[in-house]
Structure formats: structure tokens, C-alpha cells
Amino acid sequence: MRIIVCAKRVVDTETRAKVAADGKSLETTGVQFIIAPYDEIAIEKALQLRDATGPGSVTVLTIGPADASKELRAALAMGADAALHVVAEPPTDPWAAAQTLQAALKERPFDLLLLGKQATDEDDAAVGPLLAALLDLPCVAWVSSIVPDGAGLTVRRDLDGETEVLSVPLPCVLSAQKGLAEPRLPGLKGIMAAKKKPLEALAVPVAAARSEVLALALPPARGGLTRIEPTPEGMLTLLTALRNERKVL
Amino acid sequence: MSATSRDVLVYVEARAGALKKSAAEVVTAGRALADQLGGRLTALVVGAGAEAGPLLARYGAERVLSVEGPAFARYLLEAHGAALLAALEAAPARTLLLAASVLGKELGAWIAGRSGRALVADALDVTLEGGRLVTHKPKYAGKAVARVALSGAAVVSLRPNATPPRESARQAAVARLNVNVPAPRVTLKEVVAAQEKRLELTESDIIVSGGRGLGKPESWHLVTELAAALGAAHGASRAVVDAGWRPHAEQVGQTGKTVSPKLYVACGISGAIQHLAGMSSSKVIVAVNKDADAPIFKVADYGIVGDVHQVLPMLTQAAKAYVH
Ligand SMILES: Cc1cc2nc3c(=O)[nH]c(=O)nc-3n(C[C@H](O)[C@H](O)[C@H](O)COP(=O)(O)OP(=O)(O)OC[C@H]3O[C@@H](n4cnc5c(N)ncnc54)[C@H](O)[C@@H]3O)c2cc1C
Ligand SMILES: Nc1ncnc2c1ncn2[C@@H]1O[C@H](COP(=O)(O)O)[C@@H](O)[C@H]1O
Numbered sequence: 001m002r003i004i005v006c007a008k009r010v011v012d013t014e015t016r017a018k019v020a021a022d023g024k025s026l027e028t029t030g031v032q033f034i035i036a037p038y039d040e041i042a043i044e045k046a047l048q049l050r051d052a053t054g055p056g057s058v059t060v061l062t063i064g065p066a067d068a069s070k071e072l073r074a075a076l077a078m079g080a081d082a083a084l085h086v087v088a089e090p091p092t093d094p095w096a097a098a099q100t101l102q103a104a105l106k107e108r109p110f111d112l113l114l115l116g117k118q119a120t121d122e123d124d125a126a127v128g129p130l131l132a133a134l135l136d137l138p139c140v141a142w143v144s145s146i147v148p149d150g151a152g153l154t155v156r157r158d159l160d161g162e163t164e165v166l167s168v169p170l171p172c173v174l175s176a177q178k179g180l181a182e183p184r185l186p187g188l189k190g191i192m193a194a195k196k197k198p199l200e201a202l203a204v205p206v207a208a209a210r211s212e213v214l215a216l217a218l219p220p221a222r223g224g225l226t227r228i229e230p231t232p233e234g235m236l237t238l239l240t241a242l243r244n245e246r247k248v249l
Numbered sequence: 250m251s252a253t254s255r256d257v258l259v260y261v262e263a264r265a266g267a268l269k270k271s272a273a274e275v276v277t278a279g280r281a282l283a284d285q286l287g288g289r290l291t292a293l294v295v296g297a298g299a300e301a302g303p304l305l306a307r308y309g310a311e312r313v314l315s316v317e318g319p320a321f322a323r324y325l326l327e328a329h330g331a332a333l334l335a336a337l338e339a340a341p342a343r344t345l346l347l348a349a350s351v352l353g354k355e356l357g358a359w360i361a362g363r364s365g366r367a368l369v370a371d372a373l374d375v376t377l378e379g380g381r382l383v384t385h386k387p388k389y390a391g392k393a394v395a396r397v398a399l400s401g402a403a404v405v406s407l408r409p410n411a412t413p414p415r416e417s418a419r420q421a422a423v424a425r426l427n428v429n430v431p432a433p434r435v436t437l438k439e440v441v442a443a444q445e446k447r448l449e450l451t452e453s454d455i456i457v458s459g460g461r462g463l464g465k466p467e468s469w470h471l472v473t474e475l476a477a478a479l480g481a482a483h484g485a486s487r488a489v490v491d492a493g494w495r496p497h498a499e500q501v502g503q504t505g506k507t508v509s510p511k512l513y514v515a516c517g518i519s520g521a522i523q524h525l526a527g528m529s530s531s532k533v534i535v536a537v538n539k540d541a542d543a544p545i546f547k548v549a550d551y552g553i554v555g556d557v558h559q560v561l562p563m564l565t566q567a568a569k570a571y572v573h
Contacts, residue, residue, distance in 0.1 A: 124354075124368075130359065141351075158498055161442075162443060178504060214383070222550070226551050228553045
């Protein structure tokens with residue numbers, strides 16, 4: 001199976017948010033970057049599918065700054081065969097991201113296009129289904145299981161407290177939910193091998209955005225802790241405050 | 250602006266023939282936006298029957314389009330997408346709103362792609378400012394909130410629980426909309442119902458969550474009993490999901506669900522940044538932890554320093570007596 005995984009470099013989930021001088025983006029000096037957690041899950045699942053279904057390949061595609069080659073090397077070290085890099089600041093707008101990825105995918109045939117459910121910076125969970133619509137391919141977002149079933153794939157997806165089992169033909173677009181796979185840690189051999197694997201920079205311009213970030217702000221700080229005694233009287237004090245003062249009960 | 254450019258279409262979600270709680274929220278948001286724009290509000294309901302009409306009118310819909318038939322009984326992206334495309338033809342509208350649920354995020358992004366509309370996903374609100382739509386949109390799991398502007402035709406998915414429903418009694422004409430469904434490419438083979446009936450986390454007003462402080466899975470009933478006494482849904486930290494005590498569907502945080510209930514009760518949860526990211530926009534936070542220095546107390550409004558094994562049964566007892 002020929003699989004292409006779209007994976008994004010994002011700020012580490014440990015990052016404490018601070019707004020940059022432009023007032024519109026996150027301050028990233030001194031910040032650690034990672035492959036977005038769901039994208040890492042997608043890469044792992046792609047490797048497992050490739051290895052389980054005979055001849056095939058896993059190509060990882062990113063739109064990210066020059067430094068994102070580090071995350072692409074990490075994906076190659078996990079076992080991906082090749083990497084494609086659109087060297088540019090990743091768009092905040094889902095259309096710009098999806099159309100740029102679409103352009104990068106031109107003349108690169110695949111059976112499965114796998115994305116993360118959502119990038120943990122934008123939190124849109126949008127690029128997968130949007131890209132599927134642009135490519136006019138069948139799509140299931142948030143899948144927690146993918147099993148080849150001869151003609152196509154059988155996938156599972158949790159929706160409203162139920163699990164759907166869906167049959168999807170190839171080629172298709174899927175996005176990875178947690179539970180789909182546990183990302184492996186690259187070993188020394190993988191890291192050495194990654195150095196020789198192809199990492200191609202693509203001359204694809206970033207598509208126009210259809211939305212504009214006017215400002216980025218931190219949510220108002222919380223605080224003002226009221227201590228409650230761990231006693232039956234304390235519990236009543238708490239419930240009374242929740243009902244009468246806070247009006248949440 | 251032409252007449253249709255002022256109009257708003259909302260897609261409301263139904264489940265097993267009944268409207269979901271988010272339906273009142275998106276119709277309320279759609280009404281407020283249509284009033285600002287000076288346009289009309291149409292609600293599209295797929296697979297819930299025309300009986301939904303009066304309820305949608307109560308929150309401000311002037312027109313209800315109802316799509317029915319076996320192909321629409323359950324959500325499938327391409328069928329419901331076709332219904333939305335047909336509704337946009339029957340009731341042209343520049344702005345489309347829907348709930349940012351799992352299916353709403355999938356359908357919203359897809360329809361944006363198919364209809365060439367700009368998109369903001371998981372917004373807290375949407376208003377008109379100087380001829381443009383402006384939304385507030387959380388990023389980095391809620392560690393920051395962006396103000397995002399859109400011009401032209403747009404899709405905005407709205408975070409569940411972020412819009413308080415408001416009634417604005419109207420009469421709505423209900424019309425059946427016939428939709429030609431394309432031969433489905435993705436087919437449903439089977440539906441596996443969840444073992445326990447649980448309240449949907451992101452739509453709940455009250456959530457009780459448990460963490461590693463519960464000590465062992467056998468103690469989890471302390472969480473579910475408190476949740477039952479408060480009429481709450483129950484959630485979990487990643488530590489207990491990774492340990493296999495609870496399913497991932499219950500995980501709250503950066504790689505789980507982002508929730509903003511009226512009341513969030515964190516039991517034996519330390520308050521790691523990834524957990525806080527998913528719940529710190531809750532209106533009121535109560536924390537129970539035996540460590541007075543646990544970071545969860547930095548975001549909590551009420552803090553109980555104590556052992557969950559003692560505190561939770563006490564709180565459950567009190568809640569049973571108090572809430573009923
Ligand atoms: C990429 C990434 C993504 C992540 N995403 C998430 C996420 O989505 N959600 C999430 O929750 N975490 C997430 N995490 C994990 C997070 O960093 C923490 O490890 C996790 O939240 C800890 O769970 P916990 O609070 O239950 O456990 P612990 O941190 O072990 O805390 C247990 C707490 O219980 C208290 N306690 C112990 N015994 C008792 C008792 N008897 N009575 C009362 N209190 C007691 C302790 O004082 C302690 O504060 C993520 C981590 C990474 C790296
Ligand atoms: N800059 C990017 N480079 C590569 N893939 C991306 C990029 N942005 C988004 N994606 C993919 O789209 C998914 C959903 O992103 P989002 O809609 O922003 O939450 C991510 O998990 C990635 O798989």
C-alpha cells in the first residue's frame with residue numbers, strides 16, 4: 001500500500017502559552033517542538049499497514065519552516081521511506097493548509113492519505129475532511145482502527161457513544177484518533193538509516209488564506225481558591241456555594 | 250449585500266430521531282447572527298422528522314428544511330453533505346453554522362471544501378463586525394484564544410456548551426427537501442453500542458473526572474457515584490486512560506476532549522498542563538487532592554485537601570441529600 005501521511009511540527013504540549021510581539025501568534029523562542037501527537041499516531045499506523053500488506057511505502061509530508069526537517073528526520077527514523085517538505089511557515093487557516101497540501105500531492109499517487117485527527121496548535125480537526133473534499137475522495141475522520149479487507153479498508157470510529165464500523169474503498173483519506181496505534185521510539189539503527197533516506201524540499205507556494213487572525217490572547221487567569229474542609233459540614237458549605245452563589249447546580 | 254448574503258443556514262444534529270442539545274445552541278447563535286445581518290434563518294434537520302419544526306422555531310428559526318429517508322437516518326458524511334448542498338441551493342445563505350461535535354467538525358470542514366466557503370472550526374461565538382464575521386477560536390487546547398475574521402461565504406462550527414440557548418418564539422414553515430444521494434462510497438457495516446450509557450462529555454453541564462489518585466480501578470465507582478448524584482458525566486485523566494482503567498472517549502485534556510461545563514470536579518488529578526488545557530475554561534472548578542500543593546489548586550475555585558476515598562463518599566452523600 002502506498003501511504004502518504006501529513007504530519008505537522010507543533011509546539012510541545014508542555015509549552016506555557018505566551019503571546020508573541022505581533023499580538024497574533026504564540027511566542028516560540030525557547031520553545032520545544034514535536035510532531036503533533038495525532039500525526040505521530042498516523043505515522044505509526046502507516047508503518048504497521050505497510051509492513052502488514054506487502055510491498056508499499058510510507059511518505060511523510062509537512063508544511064513547516066526549515067527546522068521542521070528535524071521532525072521529518074524523526075519520522076524517517078521511525079521507519080518512513082521518504083519525506084516531502086514544503087518549506088514555509090505552516091498556515092493557521094485550514095484552507096491554506098489543505099490547498100497547499102493538495103498542490104504538494106499533485107502527481108504523487110497514493111492508496112491511503114492519512115492525517116492526524118487534529119493538529120494540537122490549531123485544534124481545527126479540519127484539514128483532513130477539507131482536503132478529502134478538494135480531492136473528491138472518500139473520507140472518514142477520527143478513526144481508531146484500520147484493517148485492510150481485501151478490496152479496501154474496514155475502519156472504526158467512535159461517534160456519540162457508539163462505535164461505527166465502516167467500509168472504505170481505496171484511495172481514501174482518513175484521520176487518526178488516539179487508540180489507532182502507539183507510536184514507536186526510533187532506535188539507533190533507525191536514526192542512522194534516516195540520514196540516508198530521501199528528504200525532498202518542494203517548491204510549492206503556500207495557498208491563500210480565507211481567514212485572518214486579528215489577535216491572539218491568553219484566557220483570563222483563574223484563581224481565588226476557596227478552601228473547603230474535608231468534613232460533612234464542608235460538603236454542605238460547598239454545595240450551598242455552588243447552588244446559591246455560583247448557580248451551577 | 251444581496252438578500253441571500255444576509256441569510257443564515259444552520260445544520261442541527263439529531264440522534265435516533267430526536268434533536269440534540271446543541272440544536273438549540275446553534276439555532277440561537279444563528280438567530281442572533283441573522284438579526285445582526287438583517288437576514289433570514291433557515292434550519293436544516295436531517296433524519297429527525299418534521300416534528301423538530303416547533304422546537305427549532307422556538308429558538309428563532311423562520312424556516313425549517315427537513316430531509317428524511319433511509320439514507321439519512323444515521324449520519325454518513327456524503328449523505329448528510331449532499332443534504333447540506335441541496336439545502337444551500339434551496340435556501341441560499343452566505344453563512345452556515347453547525348455544532349463543533351465530532352460529526353460537525355467532519356461535516357463542516359467537508360462542506361467548506363465542497364462549497365468553497367471559508368472555515369473557522371470550534372469557535373466560541375460569531376458576530377458581525379464592520380461587514381465581516383468575527384469569531385473567537387481557542388487554540389493550543391484552550392491555552393490561547395484567537396480572534397479570527399472571515400469575509401465572504403463561510404462555515405463556522407460552534408463549540409458545544411458555549412452558546413446559552415435563548416428562546417425567541419417564532420413560527421416556522423416546515424418544508425420537506427428531496428435530496429438525491431450519490432451512491433455511497435463509505436458504507437456502514439455495523440454499529441457497536443457502548444457498554445454503558447454515558448452522557449456525552451462535551452455536552453454536559455457537570456463533569457466529575459478521576460485521576461491516578463483513585464489508586465486502583467476498583468475505586469472508580471467513587472467517581473461514577475458522585476457523577477450520578479450530581480447528574481454529571483464522568484471523565485478521566487490520561488494517566489488512568491493509559492493504565493486501561495477507562496476508555497479514551499472519557500479522556501479530558503490536550504489529547505482528549507476539551508470541555509467547558511458549568512461545573513468540573515477533579516478527583517485525584519494533579520493538574521498537569523495537558524489536563525488543564527482541556528478543562529480550564531469550565532465555569533467553576535472543584536478539586537479534591539491529598540496534596541495541598543497540587544497544581545490543580547491553581548485553577549480551582551474550590552479546593553478540598555483530602556483523600557478521595559474519604560471525601561468522595563462524603564460529597565456523594567451530601568449531594569444526594571442536597572440535589573434532590
Ligand atoms: C503529548 C502529551 C499529551 C497529553 N495529553 C493529556 C490529556 O489529554 N489529558 C491528561 O489528563 N493528561 C495528558 N497528558 C499527561 C499529563 O502530562 C499527566 O501525566 C496526567 O494528566 C496525569 O494524570 P493524573 O493527574 O491522573 O495523575 P498524577 O499526575 O499521577 O496525579 C495524581 C494526583 O492524585 C493525587 N492523589 C494521590 N492519591 C490520592 C488520594 N488517595 N486522594 C486524593 N488525591 C490523591 C496526587 O497528589 C496527585 O496530585 C499528556 C502528556 C503528554 C506528554
Ligand atoms: N502544516 C501542516 N503540514 C502537514 N500536515 C498538516 C499541516 N497542518 C495540518 N496538517 C494535517 O492536518 C491534520 C489536522 O489539522 P487541523 O485541521 O489544523 O487540526 C493534522 O493532524 C495534520 O495531519
